[in-house]
Amino acid sequence: MERRHALELRPGDEVDGDFALVGKEMRAARTGEAYLTLELSDRSGRLSGIMFRPGQGAESIPAGTVVHVRGTVTTYRGMIRVSVRSLSPAAEFDRREILPVGTRDEGELLAIMRRLVRSIADPGLAALVRSVFGDARFMAAFRECPATVDDQRAYLGGLLEHTVGVATICAQLAVAHPQLDADVLVAGALLHDIGMVETVRYETGIEMTDPGRLVGHVVLGERRVLRAAERVRGGIAPEVVSRLVHMVLSHRGGDASSASVMPVTLEAVTLARADHLDAEIARFADVTGRAASIGEPWTDTTNAFGRSLMAPSATDMDSASLAESAARLPRSA
Numbered sequence: 001m002e003r004r005h006a007l008e009l010r011p012g013d014e015v016d017g018d019f020a021l022v023g024k025e026m027r028a029a030r031t032g033e034a035y036l037t038l039e040l041s042d043r044s045g046r047l048s049g050i051m052f053r054p055g056q057g058a059e060s061i062p063a064g065t066v067v068h069v070r071g072t073v074t075t076y077r078g079m080i081r082v083s084v085r086s087l088s089p090a091a092e093f094d095r096r097e098i099l100p101v102g103t104r105d106e107g108e109l110l111a112i113m114r115r116l117v118r119s120i121a122d123p124g125l126a127a128l129v130r131s132v133f134g135d136a137r138f139m140a141a142f143r144e145c146p147a148t149v150d151d152q153r154a155y156l157g158g159l160l161e162h163t164v165g166v167a168t169i170c171a172q173l174a175v176a177h178p179q180l181d182a183d184v185l186v187a188g189a190l191l192h193d194i195g196m197v198e199t200v201r202y203e204t205g206i207e208m209t210d211p212g213r214l215v216g217h218v219v220l221g222e223r224r225v226l227r228a229a230e231r232v233r234g235g236i237a238p239e240v241v242s243r244l245v246h247m248v249l250s251h252r253g254g255d256a257s258s259a260s261v262m263p264v265t266l267e268a269v270t271l272a273r274a275d276h277l278d279a280e281i282a283r284f285a286d287v288t289g290r291a292a293s294i295g296e297p298w299t300d301t302t303n304a305f306g307r308s309l310m311a312p313s314a315t316d317m318d319s320a321s322l323a324e325s326a327a328r329l330p331r332s333a
Contacts, residue, residue, distance in 0.1 A: 005044035006019070009080065009082070011074060011075050016070050017042075017069060018090045020064075021065050021067045022064075023063050024039070024061075034053070035054070040082070043096065047081070047082060049069070050081060050083055061089060064204055065089055065090075067090055068086075069086075069087055070086045071083050072085075095202070096156060098204060099156050100155035102153070102155050112168065113133075113167070117133065117190065124240060128187070129187050132191060142194070143157065145160075146196075149208055151283070159197070162278060163192075166271070167186055169189075169278060171186050173185070173274065180266060181267055187244060195217035195248075198212065198217070218248065218249055219249075219260065226245065229244075247263070287304065288311040
């Protein structure tokens with residue numbers, strides 16, 4: 001049976017697939033009969049469930065587990081839910097079926113990223129950046145890591161998408177403003193959020209790791225940059241490493257809760273603004289995209305911007321791709 005995701009299900013559909021068990025609660029009906037309420041999720045969204053006369057096995061499964069669900073979709077008070085016949089821990093599962101996934105093509109994003117790395121002319125900076133992203137284990141995690149746990153791009157591939165977006169903005173700003181050190185700026189943009197790989201856990205849900213809570217992605221990123229600098233010792237000037245570290249530590253700009261220091265170099269100020277701009281564009285696209293998906297030309301006012309926003313039309317949504325934008329980047333020598 002072809003897999004149908006949570007938000008695609010309709011009354012009468014049979015369910016036979018894997019979901020994350022977000023929450024559960026044992027309750028009792030008026031007759032005294034026990035039943036289990038469930039909150040399930042997959043990459044498309046969340047789905048309520050109910051299981052009458054659950055066995056001990058179903059009762060003992062902890063929230064946060066990926067479970068295999070068999071049942072039938074029904075409605076209750078106008079809301080869709082699944083009446084569960086069987087519930088068991090999933091033996092194996094595809095994380096990309098359980099967690100939300102970005103819509104950008106990963107190969108396209110990686111091609112742009114490689115081009116940005118090649119644009120760094122300074123040998124020491126280029127070696128440091130390649131030392132970070134040349135680590136196969138780290139790069140595998142970086143490609144899949146969400147950019148956040150609870151905001152825009154909280155999905156698999158979000159960090160890669162955000163990094164390419166910020167670095168692309170910075171590369172184009174360096175063309176418009178020759179006083180910027182393009183090599184330092186692009187290198188800093190590519191490295192600014194590498195600490196997120198150690199900050200976000202994304203197995204059955206997207207959540208913070210202990211190091212993410214205790215140390216934070218900014219400091220974790222600084223440490224990774226310094227380790228890379230040690231590996232290319234002698235090939236990069238200490239003052240260049242200091243400028244790069246400063247960009248990582250200050251890229252959150254005026255956000256006192258996240259930035260270790262305020263940006264005080266031109267490249268650090270530029271990176272902080274580019275980081276904010278990329279996040280705002282993603283946030284705007286998320287808010288207006290939800291309105292467009294239900295045919296609304298405007299959003300309501302209950303959003304991060306606090307005002308009604310114009311949603312994109314189908315024509316707007318067919319605009320130039322990221323690859324086409326990247327084609328306008330300056331080419332390395």
